[in-house]
Amino acid sequence: MKKATIHDIAERLNVTASTVSRALNGNPRISETTRKAVLKAAKELDYEPNQVASALRSGKTQLIGMLVPSINRAFFSSIIKGVEEVANSLNYRVIVSQSSEVLSNEENAVKAFLNARVDGIIASIGKNTQHFDHYEQVLDRGLPLVLFDRTTPFLQTSQVVIDDYQGAYLATTHLIEQGCRSIVHLTTERKIDIYKERYRGYLNALTDNNIEPDTSMVFSGNLQVEDGRVHCEALLKQERKFDAIFSASDYAAIGAMQVLKENGFKIPDDVALVGFLNEPFTSFTDPPLTTVNQFPIEMGQTAANLFFNLLNTEKKKIRPKKTVIQPELVVRASSLKK
Amino acid sequence: MKKATIHDIAERLNVTASTVSRALNGNPRISETTRKAVLKAAKELDYEPNQVASALRSGKTQLIGMLVPSINRAFFSSIIKGVEEVANSLNYRVIVSQSSEVLSNEENAVKAFLNARVDGIIASIGKNTQHFDHYEQVLDRGLPLVLFDRTTPFLQTSQVVIDDYQGAYLATTHLIEQGCRSIVHLTTERKIDIYKERYRGYLNALTDNNIEPDTSMVFSGNLQVEDGRVHCEALLKQERKFDAIFSASDYAAIGAMQVLKENGFKIPDDVALVGFLNEPFTSFTDPPLTTVNQFPIEMGQTAANLFFNLLNTEKKKIRPKKTVIQPELVVRASSLKK
DNA sequence: ATTAATTATGCAATCGATTGCACAAACAAA
DNA sequence: TTTGTTTGTGCAATCGATTGCATAATTAAT
Incomplete structure (x- = not known):
């Protein structure tokens, strides 16, 4: 049994498909009588609009392409959640793809989105992406493009980021307030801005509190659990004195934390710890880890709102907008002395 | 500057759009000469097929609707990841929606998928869903439907689940092997099969080892962190003797674990602990939590494979297939004595 | 009663790709 | 030379909804 179309409705009422289409879309040139009849017939025939046909004619698919480095990372899946919520409420659907931080995947995903004729794209660029031609194409076609978290100044488009500088500044200041003076920083060499900003926040918090930054206290790696272990073991081996670690990632x-505990250090009394990301596991460590909340769901909602802003703005009047979300320091036992 | 269509290619080569279409789709009735010319022109004009037009005519959108209770839960986002990987490699895209465990959301999402004319649906049903009309509609339309994790015997369609019974059996047996005899079980009243199966696995492991099950050792709640706390506090208050807890969820x-540590119990020596899910945080607790891995990414891949199986099978020959994934006990310090 | 203005609807093209059927050209067989 | 195949393309309809323009029907104005 096939789905009813507007033609079936038209036939039953002895009108044309045009009339039915107009009636269903609330066109004011249709009489109230006809409109009611159409709506009634539509219900009786269990009519549901075919969005594919509509999309072909109108050029609007009601689809948003969403590209993330990895779907199953807490931060990104929460952003997807936020985007989905807003999109859904406005009758848009979200197509997700992941780049796995590989440029060619990123390019292919964007191309696939364009072929699917999405109405626009929301994306976070890969860690190592330095070419942006594929995104330029999106803009050239006049499609809304919103970047989140990992952005680039090379693309003139709306973006949402958190204030990484502020997050790091808050974290470091908090450690200082807890009496720490020798604060280690774990970071990465990555070219994306976010880590530079966190490093800058760390440095400024130190100098603002009259603590001389010491570059030998800054360790660069991949920010994974193992990197955190390695750096910490190196610190202990060198018998360096330090009373706190501010890591740009919860994992490191x-x-x-593991290494410190294994070596009999008390957290936070001997060494206070602060991470960054507010990964779900941070509240389950022992002690629970102080960290920086990036409000990923809100970030997703914001990205979606920016997206619809672009979508509803005349092309000529579009002015890219950058939204900066203020992070929040989540203070837990790993840094709270006394 | 507008996208080129097959008509533009046709015009340039003085052939018709039919020929171009056939050439691009590898129809053997097109001469090699023409095919090459078409391919060349397509490249020169930067032609990209319009999938919307193709979808309208062919009835295939290359879209899969994927419905999960919540996008940002590790288990579900990993499943999405697995589905996306397979789908992407076969040139399909994945639309995601979340039900938030609310029936009306679930119904709306399915309806939205149908309106978007997805080629089929992969879904996990809501915790409280008892009506399945919306899924029946999917089947009635002859669309592939694959259920994962949370399924129902009321729908005749392919599904992927893990062997919850076996997971629980492994977990409980492991505790017994570690010398535990009084094993508490944390579960839920929920109507979905998975918890019943875990309970059954727990019981059978006990009886198979000549331990008399004691229903007063079984606690039912929501399986969240707080529930785990409450149940454990109750146990301690009642001064019940127990030497292990097998929880149907890592959260509980x-x-x-928190309550036990707060009360000076040694884990695993005084009480051994095993969870279920293999949530990412379980490796970061102190001690790390023994748990049951459900292989969510593999489950997603399997779901996608079942989906494409259905898609490529003649309607008449379709025989729903149930795939059961064998879980793995991940033994960590919380249960490993000595 | 005639004209003008308004209102409701129909006609037909369009979006871009696909496909059954027809047909011309080229070639082979008789 | 005639008939029969094979091969490569074209024609035109189709998928279902949308929309500019035309027109019929109704009402208002003169």
Whole structure:
């Protein structure tokens, strides 16, 4: 049994498909009588619009392409959640793809989105992406493009980021307030801005509190659990004096926590710890890890709102907008002395 | 500057759009000469097929609707990841929606998928869903439907689940092998099969080892962290003797772990702990939590494979297939004595 | 009663790709 | 030379909804 179309409705009422289409879309040139009849017939025939046909004619698919490095990372899946919520409420659907941080995947995903004729794209660029031609194409076609978290100044388009500088500044200041003076920083060499900003926040918090930054206290790696372990073991081996670690990632912070505990250090009394990301596991460590909340769901909602802003703005009047979300320091036992 | 269509290619080569279409689709009735010319022109004009037009005519959108209770839960986002990987490699895209365990959301999402004319649906049903009309509609339309994790015997369609019974059996047996005899079980009243199966696995492991099950050792709640805490506190208050807890969820296990540690119990020596899910945080607790891995990414891949199986099978020959994934006990320090 | 203005609907093209059927050209067989 | 195949393309309809323009029907104005 096939789905009813507007033609079936038209036939039953002895009108044309045009009339039915207009009636269903609330066109004011249709009489109230006809409109009611159409709506009634539509219900009786269990009519549901075919969005594919509609999309072909109107050029609007009601689809948003969403590209993330990895779907199953807490941060990204929460952003997807936020985007989905807003999109859904406005009758848009979200197509997700992942780049796995590989440029060619990223390019292919964007191309696939364009072929699927999405109405626009929301994306976070890969860690190592330096070419942006594929995104330029999106803009050239006049499609809305919103970047989140990992952005680039090379693309003139709306973006949402958190204030990484502020997050790091808050974290470091908090450690100082807890009496720490020798604060280690775990970071990465990655070219994306977010880590530079966190590093800058760390440095400024130190100098603002009259603590001389010491570059030998800054360790660069991949920010994974193992990196945290390695750096921390190196610190201990060198018998360096330090009373706190601010890690640009929760994972490295956990690695450090493990090593510290294994070596009999008390957290936070001997060494206070602060991470970054507010990964779900941070509240389950022992002690629970102080970290920086990036509000990923809200970030997703914001990205979606920016998206619809672009979508509803005349092309000529579009002015890219950058939204900066203020992060929140989540203070837990790993840094709270006394 | 508008996208080129097959008509533009046709015009340039003085052939018709039919020929171009056939050439691009590898129809053997097109001469090699023409095919090459078409391919060349397509490249020069930067032609990309319009999938919307193709979808309208062919009835295939290359879209899969994927419905999960919540996008940002590790288990579900990993399943999405697995589905996306397979789908992507076969040139399909995945639309995601979340039900938030609310029936009306579930119904709306399915309806939205149908309106978007997806080629089929992969879904996990809501915790409280007892009506399946919306899924029946999918089947009535002859669309592939694959259910995963949370399924129902009321729908005749392919599904992927893990062997919850076996997971629980392994977990409980492991505790017994570690010398435990009084094993508490944390579960839920929910109507979905998975918890019943885990309970059954727990019981059978006990009786198979000549341990008399004691229903007063079984606690039912929501399986969240707080529930684990509450149940554990109750146990301690009643001064019940127990030497292990097998929780049907990692969250409740963590709650219990917290309470035990707060009360000076040694884990695993005084009480051994095993959870279920293999949530990412379980490796970061202290001690790390023994748990049951459900292989969610593999489950997603399997679901996708079942989906394409259905898609490529003649309607008449379709025989729903149930795939059962064998879980793995991930033994960590929370249960490993000595 | 005639004209003008308004209102409701129909006609037909369009979006871009696909496909059954027809047909011309080229070639082979008789 | 005639008939029969094979091969490569074209024609035109189709998928279902949308929309500019035309027109019929109704009402208002003169």
